Amino acid sequence: MHIMEGFLATPWWQLWFAVSIPAILYGIYKMNRLVKEKREILPLLAVAGAFIFVLSALKLPSVNGSCSHPTGTGIAAIIFGPAISAVLGTIVLLYQALFLAHGGLTTLGANVFSMGIVGPLVAYLIYKAGMRANLNFYAVVFLATAFGDWTTYLITTAELALAYPASDVLTLGGFLSSFKKFALIFAVTQAPLAIMEGAVSALLFKYVVNVKSDILVEMKVIEASVARKLRGTPA
Amino acid sequence: MSRKLELIVLAIILIFAAQFIYMSSTTDAEYAGADGEAEGVINDITGGTYKPIAEPFWEPPSGEIESLLFGLQAAIGAGILGYFFGYYRAKKNL
Numbered sequence: 452m453h454i455m456e457g458f459l460a461t462p463w464w465q466l467w468f469a470v471s472i473p474a475i476l477y478g479i480y481k482m483n484r485l486v487k488e489k490r491e492i493l494p495l496l497a498v499a500g501a502f503i504f505v506l507s508a509l510k511l512p513s514v515n516g517s518c519s520h521p522t523g524t525g526i527a528a529i530i531f532g533p534a535i536s537a538v539l540g541t542i543v544l545l546y547q548a549l550f551l552a553h554g555g556l557t558t559l560g561a562n563v564f565s566m567g568i569v570g571p572l573v574a575y576l577i578y579k580a581g582m583r584a585n586l587n588f589y590a591v592v593f594l595a596t597a598f599g600d601w602t603t604y605l606i607t608t609a610e611l612a613l614a615y616p617a618s619d620v621l622t623l624g625g626f627l628s629s630f631k632k633f634a635l636i637f638a639v640t641q642a643p644l645a646i647m648e649g650a651v652s653a654l655l656f657k658y659v660v661n662v663k664s665d666i667l668v669e670m671k672v673i674e675a676s677v678a679r680k681l682r683g684t685p686a
Numbered sequence: 687m688s689r690k691l692e693l694i695v696l697a698i699i700l701i702f703a704a705q706f707i708y709m710s711s712t713t714d715a716e717y718a719g720a721d722g723e724a725e726g727v728i729n730d731i732t733g734g735t736y737k738p739i740a741e742p743f744w745e746p747p748s749g750e751i752e753s754l755l756f757g758l759q760a761a762i763g764a765g766i767l768g769y770f771f772g773y774y775r776a777k778k779n780l
Contacts, residue, residue: 452721457738458728464739494770501770504763508756512706516715517723543759551755552742553721589691611724615731632727640720647702650695657691662774683688 452519452637453544453562454607456555463614468560474568475541478534485535495659495666499527500539502655506648507543507566513640521648522603525596526655528571529578530672536575540567565606574599588660588673588681589653597649604637657681 459467485492506523513519527536541563547553554562574595581591611633618625659667664678673681709715728736746752 452719452724455721455725455738456742457740458725458736460736460739494773497766498770501763501766505760505767506763508760508763510719510756512710512717514705514709516709516713516717517720518717519720546759548742549744550746551752551759552745555740555742557740611728615728615736617731629727629731632731633724636720636723636727643702643705647698650698654691654695658771662771662778 452607453547453554453566454558454610456548456552457557458555459558459561459610459614463610464557464560466560467558467564467610471537471560471563471568474534474537475563478536478538481532481534482538485531489669492666492670495530495663496535498659499530499536500542502526502652503539503543504546506651507547511644511647514643515639517636517640519604519637519640519644521644521651522566522570522600523648523652524566524571524603525574525592525599525648525652528574528599529592529595529656530667530670533568533572533575536571537563537567540571561610562607565610566603569606570599570603573602582673582677588677589657592653592656593649595649596652597645600645600648601638601641604641605634608633608637 482496486496503523503526506521508520510518510520522540524536524540527539541559544554544559544562544566548555548559577598578591578595581594582588608630612626612630613621615629616622616625617628617632660673660678660681664673664682667673668675668678710717746755
């Protein structure tokens with residue numbers, strides 16, 4: 452769940468915009484260059500964006516009796532990197548802010564920072580580290596997307612704790628005290644949903660590998676030898 | 687083609703569903719949105735003094751309309767996913 456409209460006062464909402472806008476602009480630049488160089492990538496870009504659309508529309512009940520939704524940004528992060536994920540995430544957040552009163556325009560910067568930038572960045576880094584360690588591809592996708600999802604909500608928690616410290620002025624103690632309170636909601640609610648997101652993302656990757664593994668190799672997501680092994684065809 | 691991954695994912699979803707059915711029938715949990723609950727915490731911390739600096743300029747007039755728009759969002763995404771997976775799959779078999 453995103454930070455609601457109007458719930459970040461000055462200077463916080465401006466600050467998160469200032470952080471997020473350069474990342475979005477860089478993402479737009481990277482996306483334009485990629486699409487110009489490799490037009491055949493467009494359908495996969497659409498698939499990654501569509502996956503975010505589907506997952507972030509599903510408000511799921513969690514173990515602690517409250518609801519939240521997954522983010523779906525891990526797929527885009529793994530295939531296209533965090534910058535392009537920021538652009539895709541922004542599109543979804545705009546749709547929800549404009550038509551669903553979910554999230555908001557003033558809080559868009561903060562929500563893009565958590566869901567579009569840091570979550571995907573963590574997913575991307577975990578993915579790269581896992582593949583370098585030669586772990587099972589689907590297990591790495593699961594870990595990367597699940598932790599990317601969970602990190603998104605840890606960042607949301609931190610953004611709220613910064614804006615609403617338990618002390619009158621922002622101190623470390625006040626921040627930590629509020630962080631715990633918000634984490635009880637977001638981090639706990641999100642943990643099982645993150646596991647579901649990781650599982651479903653791994654499954655989606657299986658189908659991408661089945662029908663279009665050459666693009667993943669071309670995008671340097673997986674090596675040709677890994678693709679062959681996953682498809683079960685001899686080298 | 688091995689269906690191992692499908693079975694694992696199905697098992698995770700079933701555990702999740704069973705947990706939900708059990709919890710929702712044995713407790714009176716409200717299953718409210720986490721963002722709404724965060725609003726409650728904000729009110730606690732600030733002593734109810736915080737006034738949002740902005741309101742959504744349009745809100746779905748009812749829960750039904752909100753569900754409609756969330757459903758529409760999922761449907762658009764699912765349609766695109768299905769279209770391109772179908773396209774790739776058929777193309778591969780040509």
